[in-house]
Amino acid sequence: MAVVLFGLTVLLFVLLKTMPGDPARIMAGLGATPESIEVIRQRLGLYDPLYVQYWRLISGLFNGQLQAMTYHKPVWTVIVERLPATAELGVAAIILALFISIPAGLLSAIYRNSPLDYGVTTIALMGISIPVFWFALMLMLVLGVILHILPVSGRGETLFGWSFLTVDGLRHLIIPSVALSSVLMALNARLTRASMLEVMRQEYINTARAKGLRERVVLIKHAFRNALAPVVTNIGIQIGTIFAGAVLTETTTAWPGIGRLTVDSILRRDQSVVFGLALFMASCYMISYLLVDLLYAYIDPRITYD
């Protein structure tokens, strides 16, 4: 994990160094004199050897020395300010996705090859094929512009920086979270179905049936519980999908979270924020990956780690 993170920072550093556009000029703003640009360049240390610059970038991220060029705040602060918006969006999307996809996948597996199964699998395949941003646009169009039920964009009122605590904020949250959850829903429904079918092939299901247990007990207590493990653990791996989806939905619905910050910073060529964001997303991914591994061992006692 440490190796991967280190490799990633090096990759990002190389990429950022090749980024066209002079950061000093961006920081100085329009109408800056060459002298003032030179001063900023000195101050940023753009003439230092590369490894010094690299070290400054890394250490600056953690001790708050690294300034976002366009926000005049430490990068860390900029990211943390935007974090709640994306966090609640992501969590809402996951909850929504699980509440719909697990029952759907379960029913689809139980009534295999029935019209219900075909319906669920087709819709799930459809869900994978729908671009998140288009789905968000359509929700905005139908629910916001035509029916006037929900606000079209923005985050609405917030309480302590969270919008799900206010009614207005909650109404704003619906469209982006539904859009974001569409992919997760489709992925998890397919996964639940596949995992359930796999479990139902096992011998202990036959044993349970042979014991004369009621079908519902067999399905729920024996099959479903075991089928759930890969589904739950997979959510951790899907965090990359969530971030990518957040980039698109947040841009579409003007949701001021990390995804939108990513696009804005890339457009503004704000190298330090881009660097911080990429590292942040990668760390989230790796931490959730690790947690999933540990969780898996907890759920499935057959697996032990030395």
Added chain:
Amino acid sequence: MTDNNRNAVLRDCVLSLLLPGLGHIVRGWWRKGLLFWLFLAAQGAVLYLAVLRGRLAWLAGPSEYWFSTMLLLLFFAILWGWALFDLRRLIRARDEESFVQGYWQIVARRFSKDPKGLVGLGIILIVCYVALFAPFISRGNALKMDLVNFLAPPAAEHPLGLDNFGRDVLDRIIFGSRVALGIGAVATLLNMVFGGFLGLIGGYFRGVPDALIMRILEIVNSIPFLVLALLIVSLWGAGIVTLIIVLGIFGLQPARIIRSEVLSVREEDYVLAARAVGAPTLRILTRHVLPNAIASLLVVTTMTIGVNIIVVAGLSFLGFGVRPPTPSWGAMLQEAQEFMRSAWWMAVYPGLCIIITVFGFNILGDSLRDVLDPRLK
């Protein structure tokens, strides 16, 4: 019916040359014959449109016209040749008493019974047709602006409406299919060559190269692919070539799947046998390992094209993809965003096209997985 003397065969071949598929129908292979006729009808329709709009061109004239014209002629040649060849093959196959079926014939027969895969293949073929013959099918208003009637709603002369510059949405969608399929296909090809190579090396040799490749994969995979692609495209400048290279090189997801497939194939007895008789590594890889991993390779390829189309659309939507005057579905959606309140048709139709195309690839991939790999049944 089954007269196989020389004259009857000759007669049917002549019939097939007169009209592809006729020979099949005379011999009673209805489904195949009708399939040829369907193909012929599609070709005829495109030819009719081309003649109607006066866009047939032979090496002279705008390059996109003669490119499509040559393709059209090539397709006609393929149609005739294939019908004849297929008829001969079928007649010969019927002659022989024992007809051993190979793997691919079994696969083809199973595939022809799977409605899911057929629907997917149908969708993809239609989209490919539209993309290849876009200059004939569109009415030439993809770039022409009509600044009087801009944002006009769908009407008879422009079925899907006009956009904010008065360009025909339908024509732009037709030309957009070229961008989507072109980038999707070429990038996926690169993915397969590059990712397939890494997966093959890692899976077969294991040890140090494998560890190295897996670390690289982990590094690239740890940031969401869309963000990485955004970053790189913003560095290198947006454009079709950049998109293809970025998607092709950094879309390393297939490598992982191919690696796991190769890992299981390399333990098979025939690989061991090949190694025991002293076959060189390159030969083992190309003759024994690769052909046996091809099933999952095909499935991954199909699915990856769909994923790449969505990523390209997403990048274009964010303004990092195909440059504005070139029609592409994602960029059309980006423009549509501003005019949501006044022109819904700008947002709805390009999105539907993305969904239908990607859905086609996804169900084809799903069906291929069922068909190619009986173990999963």
